[in-house]
Amino acid sequence: MTQREKSPTMKDVAREAGVALGTVSKVFNGIPVGKSYRERVEAAADRLGYRVNNYARGLRASKTNCVALILPSTDHMFFALLADYICDALTKRDHRMMLAITRDDPQAEARCIQMVRQNKVDGIIGLTYSADLEVRDDMPYVSIDRFISPGIPCVSSDNFSGGSMAAERLYQLGCRRLLFLRTGSHVSGEADKRGAGFITWCQQNHADFEAMRFDDRDGLEPVNRYLAEHFGQGRVDFDGIFCSTDLLAYRVRKTLASLGVRVPEDVQIIGFDGIRSFNSEGELFCSTIVQPVKQMAETAVNVLLSEDHSNAPALICLPVRYAAGGTTREPCGEGEQSWQVNT
Amino acid sequence: MTQREKSPTMKDVAREAGVALGTVSKVFNGIPVGKSYRERVEAAADRLGYRVNNYARGLRASKTNCVALILPSTDHMFFALLADYICDALTKRDHRMMLAITRDDPQAEARCIQMVRQNKVDGIIGLTYSADLEVRDDMPYVSIDRFISPGIPCVSSDNFSGGSMAAERLYQLGCRRLLFLRTGSHVSGEADKRGAGFITWCQQNHADFEAMRFDDRDGLEPVNRYLAEHFGQGRVDFDGIFCSTDLLAYRVRKTLASLGVRVPEDVQIIGFDGIRSFNSEGELFCSTIVQPVKQMAETAVNVLLSEDHSNAPALICLPVRYAAGGTTREPCGEGEQSWQVNT
DNA sequence: TTGTAAGCGTTATCAC
DNA sequence: GTGATAACGCTTACAA
Numbered sequence: 001m002t003q004r005e006k007s008p009t010m011k012d013v014a015r016e017a018g019v020a021l022g023t024v025s026k027v028f029n030g031i032p033v034g035k036s037y038r039e040r041v042e043a044a045a046d047r048l049g050y051r052v053n054n055y056a057r058g059l060r061a062s063k064t065n066c067v068a069l070i071l072p073s074t075d076h077m078f079f080a081l082l083a084d085y086i087c088d089a090l091t092k093r094d095h096r097m098m099l100a101i102t103r104d105d106p107q108a109e110a111r112c113i114q115m116v117r118q119n120k121v122d123g124i125i126g127l128t129y130s131a132d133l134e135v136r137d138d139m140p141y142v143s144i145d146r147f148i149s150p151g152i153p154c155v156s157s158d159n160f161s162g163g164s165m166a167a168e169r170l171y172q173l174g175c176r177r178l179l180f181l182r183t184g185s186h187v188s189g190e191a192d193k194r195g196a197g198f199i200t201w202c203q204q205n206h207a208d209f210e211a212m213r214f215d216d217r218d219g220l221e222p223v224n225r226y227l228a229e230h231f232g233q234g235r236v237d238f239d240g241i242f243c244s245t246d247l248l249a250y251r252v253r254k255t256l257a258s259l260g261v262r263v264p265e266d267v268q269i270i271g272f273d274g275i276r277s278f279n280s281e282g283e284l285f286c287s288t289i290v291q292p293v294k295q296m297a298e299t300a301v302n303v304l305l306s307e308d309h310s311n312a313p314a315l316i317c318l319p320v321r322y323a324a325g326g327t328t329r330e331p332c333g334e335g336e337q338s339w340q341v342n343t
Numbered sequence: 344m345t346q347r348e349k350s351p352t353m354k355d356v357a358r359e360a361g362v363a364l365g366t367v368s369k370v371f372n373g374i375p376v377g378k379s380y381r382e383r384v385e386a387a388a389d390r391l392g393y394r395v396n397n398y399a400r401g402l403r404a405s406k407t408n409c410v411a412l413i414l415p416s417t418d419h420m421f422f423a424l425l426a427d428y429i430c431d432a433l434t435k436r437d438h439r440m441m442l443a444i445t446r447d448d449p450q451a452e453a454r455c456i457q458m459v460r461q462n463k464v465d466g467i468i469g470l471t472y473s474a475d476l477e478v479r480d481d482m483p484y485v486s487i488d489r490f491i492s493p494g495i496p497c498v499s500s501d502n503f504s505g506g507s508m509a510a511e512r513l514y515q516l517g518c519r520r521l522l523f524l525r526t527g528s529h530v531s532g533e534a535d536k537r538g539a540g541f542i543t544w545c546q547q548n549h550a551d552f553e554a555m556r557f558d559d560r561d562g563l564e565p566v567n568r569y570l571a572e573h574f575g576q577g578r579v580d581f582d583g584i585f586c587s588t589d590l591l592a593y594r595v596r597k598t599l600a601s602l603g604v605r606v607p608e609d610v611q612i613i614g615f616d617g618i619r620s621f622n623s624e625g626e627l628f629c630s631t632i633v634q635p636v637k638q639m640a641e642t643a644v645n646v647l648l649s650e651d652h653s654n655a656p657a658l659i660c661l662p663v664r665y666a667a668g669g670t671t672r673e674p675c676g677e678g679e680q681s682w683q684v685n686t
Numbered sequence: 687t688t689g690t691a692a693g694c695g696t697t698a699t700c701a702c
Numbered sequence: 703g704t705g706a707t708a709a710c711g712c713t714t715a716c717a718a
Contacts, residue, residue: 007460009694009695009696010695010696011695019704019705020704020705020706021695021696021705021706022697022698022704022705022706023703023704023705025696025697025698026697026703026704028696029696029697032703033703033704034703034704037703037704051457051460051461052461052695052696053402053461053463053694053695053696054398054461054462054463055398055399055401055402055407055462055463055694055695055696056398056402056694056695056696056697056710057695057696057697058398058696058710059396059398059399059402059694059695059696059697059710059711059712060695060696060697060698060709060710061696061697061698061710062710064398066441066462073427073622074417074423074424074426074427074430075423075424075427075622075623076621076622077420077423077621077622079423080417080418080420080422080423080426081417081418083417083423083426083442084416084417084418084444087417087442087443087444088444088446091443091444096441096443096458096462097441097442097443098409098439098440098441098442099426099430099440099441099442100430100434100439100440101427101430101431101434103431114394115439117350117394118394118395118396118397119397119398119409119439120396120397120398246621247621250620250621275621277593277620277628278419278420278589278590278593278618278628279416279418279419279420280418285620285621352710352711352712353711353712354711354712362688362689363688363689363690364689364690364711364712365688365689365690365691365713365714366687366688366689368712368713368714369688369713371712372713375687376687376688377687377688380687380688395711395712396710396711396712398710398711398712399694399710399711399712399713400711400712400713401694401712402694402695402696402710402711402712402713403693403694403711403712403713403714404694404712404713404714405694406713687718688717688718689716689717689718690715690716690717690718691714691715691716691717692713692714692715692716693712693713693714694711694712694713695710696709696710697708697709697710698707698708698709699706699707699708699709700705700706700707700708701704701705701706701707702703702704702705702706
């Protein structure tokens with residue numbers, strides 16, 4: 001525990017195998033080498049428990065096999081799951097993952113980027129919200145859910161289609177007075193397209209709708225006030241609500257319950273994200289547009305690690321799907337079941 | 344994007360500042376140096392946008408300011424939150440975090456440890472389940488929730504007290520026929536003490552109880568069968584259940600609901616973990632013993648990074664607390680509210 | 687106090 | 703193919 005006994009080096013392996021240092025290096029870099037030599041080296045390395053030192057390699061070759069993931073936090077199932085899948089995808093490609101957490105603090109985001117650059121990682125996958133993020137073009141960077149500049153690939157789910165999908169679904173389920181509710185960061189990102197998709201569908205299909213946007217910083221008060229105005233005292237001004245996130249949907253449902261409005265009998269609700277309870281095998285909290293988190297993770301890693309990083313598309317939208325989760329008048333799909341709020 | 348233009352080195356800074364290389368190094372290592380020199384160096388470094396190269400530093404000094412966190416996954420709020428807090432605690436102490444995910448696979452766990460050692464991190468925080476984990480004593484290692492050997496500090500919550508607490512609480516709430524239900528890994532860990540604490544309390548207080556343990560690998564079938572035997576056809580053999588995890592509590596509640604047993608009217612349930620919906624500010628799923636995740640994270644980091652790592656206590660149990668969350672006959676605490684299962 | 691120089695473990699470039 | 707040898711950027715004795 002106290003001392004780390006120094007591990008064997010290539011030199012040791014070379015001596016043990018009776019070959020030259022360079023030969024050992026080649027073996028560990030997949031560079032062709034005489035079969036008998038290779039075997040000798042591998043045997044010796046095994047015997048000594050040798051592992052290449054990534055720091056020496058990083059120093060010399062500036063190839064570290066490590067990428068950094070920058071997230072606001074992992075204290076949210078969406079982020080946590082993303083981290084999980086990205087870590088997996090990286091491991092499969094023999095890369096390690098450094099995790100940096102920003103807490104939504106622009107300063108911390110800047111610090112993270114600094115820290116990460118200092119660590120000479122091979123690339124960065126970042127999900128950040130700060131308005132004036134400095135991403136210099138000189139390090140492979142893939143952004144998630146936020147378009148930064150044409151030179152930086154952005155991976156996100158197809159938020160626009162998701163919005164349309166929600167509108168269409170509510171309409172098909174019989175809703176005729178639709179409401180779009182959004183809370184979120186004041187920084188614009190791909191998620192804004194959820195509302196755009198919803199509104200576009202409504203307009204094209206001449207559906208009666210209203211769209212309300214609230215800022216995260218104001219808390220839930222404005223939302224609740226709005227709901228009280230439209231659902232208080234027996235009123236039910238809308239019969240279908242699309243919320244920009246599952247969390248919002250859940251809160252709206254709770255507020256509606258306290259106003260005596262029944263879900264899904266009086267109002268049907270669709271959220272966005274596909275968050276589940278406990279873990280990704282849990283139950284949905286509401287009917288929702290499910291983001292393809294795993295695909296997003298794998299795509300981000302693929303784009304980041306692809307050779308021809310230069311001609312990667314600037315924006316990659318991955319398909320979303322709808323899943324019934326108890327807040328719409330239809331059976332829950334695939335064993336999905338949802339929760340009900342205590343009144 | 345394509346080329347990483349090479350960043351300035353200490354040599355550049357030295358030249359720019361007109362001082363020797365060693366002086367620059369000292370400045371960046373907090374080693375006392377003439378004030379005027381220090382300022383010149385800092386100015387020069389600033390001008391050049393210099394950052395020390397951690398790989399070179401790691402190679403030379405075998406001090407990398409990086410620790411690895413090994414988790415089964417982050418696809419569970421408990422793990423995700425732990426990762427979140429640990430990352431924070433490390434950042435505060437100017438360390439980076441590498442995350443390695445094992446998927447509960449013993450082989451992957453071994454690979455992780457290898458990988459992590461190869462990366463020459465300063466230490467490891469590990470939450471692992473594999474039975475025959477090889478942790479060599481030559482690298483600082485802190486285990487979470489699992490005692491490995493006296494030489495390796497283990498941080499966990501006070502599972503035993505948590506178990507007693509649950510028993511006592513159920514008793515105070517009027518339950519007289521108690522049941523302990525456990526699912527989990529076949530590998531023994533600190534969490535096993537939850538049951539021990541529960542049973543001990545019951546025995547000492549002459550409370551009538553039953554304890555059932557199931558293996559994760561068998562799925563939920565045996566649990567449901569057991570419940571059906573004791574709660575089916577109008578029977579209510581127990582009026583208070585302590586489940587080894589919130590997830591289990593949630594599932595039990597669902598099964599009971601399907602059997603027509605009301606919670607908390609007919610049976611009161613207490614879980615363990617303190618998992619909340621969506622994120623750590625969400626609502627509890629059940630009345631529960633809350634693990635002090637943040638404290639666990641900070642303690643693990645402190646122990647790992649403390650100088651006198653040698654005489655660290657072998658086992659550190661952090662205090663848990665009880666929180667009412669709707670599955671017991673009492674008001675929910677601190678704005679907690681819980682969920683109710685659809686029948 | 688400051689400057690100098692010897693590595694840390696690899697990789698890459700050469701002659702052989 | 704193989705085997706010396708020079709970097710890579712930094713820390714750390716040690717000499718000035």
